[in-house]
Amino acid sequence: MVVLSDIKSVTEALVKSKADFADRPFYHSDHMLTEGSKDIVFAKYTPTWKLHRKIAVKALRQYMAGNRLEEILHASMKLCLPLMAKENGAFNPENYIDLMVFNILNGVCFGKSVEVDDPDFMKFMKLSKKMNEMTGNGFVEDMFPIMFKIWTTNKYRTINNMNNELISIIKRKFEEHEETFDLDNIRDFTDSLILARKEAEQEENEEILSKLSDTHLRQTLKDIFTAGIETSTVTLRFAVRYMAGLPDIQSKVQEEIDRVVGKDRLPTVKDRENLSYTEATLHEVMRLGTAVPLGIPHSTLCDTRVGGYDVPKDTTVVINHWALHNDPNQWKDVNKFDPTRFLDENGKLGKKQDSWLPFSAGRRGCLGESVAKPELHLIFATIMQKFKITLPEGTNPEIELAGSGFVAIPAPYTVILKERNVL
Numbered sequence: 001m002v003v004l005s006d007i008k009s010v011t012e013a014l015v016k017s018k019a020d021f022a023d024r025p026f027y028h029s030d031h032m033l034t035e036g037s038k039d040i041v042f043a044k045y046t047p048t049w050k051l052h053r054k055i056a057v058k059a060l061r062q063y064m065a066g067n068r069l070e071e072i073l074h075a076s077m078k079l080c081l082p083l084m085a086k087e088n089g090a091f092n093p094e095n096y097i098d099l100m101v102f103n104i105l106n107g108v109c110f111g112k113s114v115e116v117d118d119p120d121f122m123k124f125m126k127l128s129k130k131m132n133e134m135t136g137n138g139f140v141e142d143m144f145p146i147m148f149k150i151w152t153t154n155k156y157r158t159i160n161n162m163n164n165e166l167i168s169i170i171k172r173k174f175e176e177h178e179e180t181f182d183l184d185n186i187r188d189f190t191d192s193l194i195l196a197r198k199e200a201e202q203e204e205n206e207e208i209l210s211k212l213s214d215t216h217l218r219q220t221l222k223d224i225f226t227a228g229i230e231t232s233t234v235t236l237r238f239a240v241r242y243m244a245g246l247p248d249i250q251s252k253v254q255e256e257i258d259r260v261v262g263k264d265r266l267p268t269v270k271d272r273e274n275l276s277y278t279e280a281t282l283h284e285v286m287r288l289g290t291a292v293p294l295g296i297p298h299s300t301l302c303d304t305r306v307g308g309y310d311v312p313k314d315t316t317v318v319i320n321h322w323a324l325h326n327d328p329n330q331w332k333d334v335n336k337f338d339p340t341r342f343l344d345e346n347g348k349l350g351k352k353q354d355s356w357l358p359f360s361a362g363r364r365g366c367l368g369e370s371v372a373k374p375e376l377h378l379i380f381a382t383i384m385q386k387f388k389i390t391l392p393e394g395t396n397p398e399i400e401l402a403g404s405g406f407v408a409i410p411a412p413y414t415v416i417l418k419e420r421n422v423l
């Protein structure tokens with residue numbers, strides 16, 4: 001296994017070496033949990049993966065072209081904000097952040113916003129968190145694949161059952177969409193996937209059709225949901241926790257939002273270009289609170305080289321995003337939370353710093369970056385606009401980490417909210 005921990009070698013591998021590092025290692029457990037490697041996230045670098053990625057990118061682009069993201073977020077915020085305002089004293093904001101993010105991705109995929117007690121929301125979040133927590137340390141079955149045939153561990157069986165429950169939720173939603181599909185009204189990402197299949201049917205393209213089975217399409221949906229929800233909720237949980245412990249930075253974010261957006265309306269996607277300090281603060285949250293510290297493992301497609309070393313075909317390659325974000329050669333006062341490092345001399349968001357790579361890069365770079373960036377910004381800016389956030393007295397100012405999954409999680413914490421800008 002090779003671990004790349006500096007931006008020079010990461011850029012060489014992911015960007016300059018074309019597809020050499022674009023494969024994924026094969027794990028039997030992934031193969032089983034993705035109904036036979038029919039997903040995007042863990043799939044090998046094959047024409048089928050390329051087709052699904054292309055269709056998913058196009059479908060997300062279609063969705064993002066209008067202002068549906070903003071509409072769905074505003075609807076969700078109108079549900080969440082009054083509930084948050086009613087919280088008395090210190091509380092854990094996790095459930096509200098979960099709902100805001102769930103509603104965005106539920107909106108993207110299935111065109112709907114739900115309430116806090118929606119059964120699918122509650123079930124989905126519970127399953128997704130538990131699965132992230134449990135899968136982090138891997139499966140003994142991957143070392144001894146024969147076990148899949150004779151006896152699987154309790155851990156694998158539990159995760160497999162939870163995975164099947166997730167798949168059944170998505171399957172039901174996909175079937176509802178198929179029944180109500182209308183060519184003249186493409187409502188969301190799911191409709192765009194169904195449309196892609198109908199187009200292949202019209203062209204009688206059997207080869208493409210064989211790659212667009214129901215299983216493939218629901219696995220793509222599952223990817224968008226699972227890859228999108230945990231990463232975004234964790235980033236926002238870090239953001240709220242950082243702001244609670246950094247009152248000066250919080251005030252600067254709020255001054256900017258008050259000046260640009262005011263008090264009479266919610267922030268919009270268009271405001272983002274004028275909210276440079278707020279965006280820079282989010283960048284700094286994503287640097288110090290790296291949500292996916294070791295990315296998703298890559299694998300080499302051929303014999304290749306990186307950093308002057310030979311790397312044989314089929315070598316697992318890990319991108320250490322945490323190291324890139326904490327490299328003292330790249331970041332001045334590396335441990336200091338300082339949004340201004342992302343701003344130019346005019347206070348505008350400067351060119352992206354090379355060693356800031358939360359979404360990775362190259363052919364396997366995060367497929368949802370175009371959704372995640374406006375989504376995180378809108379949610380963060382709206383929370384900051386509405387609430388002053390403080391820590392309960394006696395809280396350790398250091399942020400503690402928890403969890404052992406793909407995603408790094410801040411340890412559960414509580415905050416106190418005070419409404420600002422009450423209309």
Ligand code: HEM
Binds near residue numbers: 223228358361368
């Ligand atoms: C804070 C938010 C997010 C972060 C930090 C993040 C980060 C990442 C990272 C590090 C990877 C691995 C890239 C690689 O292998 O080099 C990845 C892959 C992926 N992400 Fe995200 N992500 C976020 C949000 C999202 C969202 C909202 C979606 C869906 C709308 C999404 C969908 C995906 C998919 C499908 C892949 C697999 C791409 C492939 O293998 O071709 N992510 N993400």
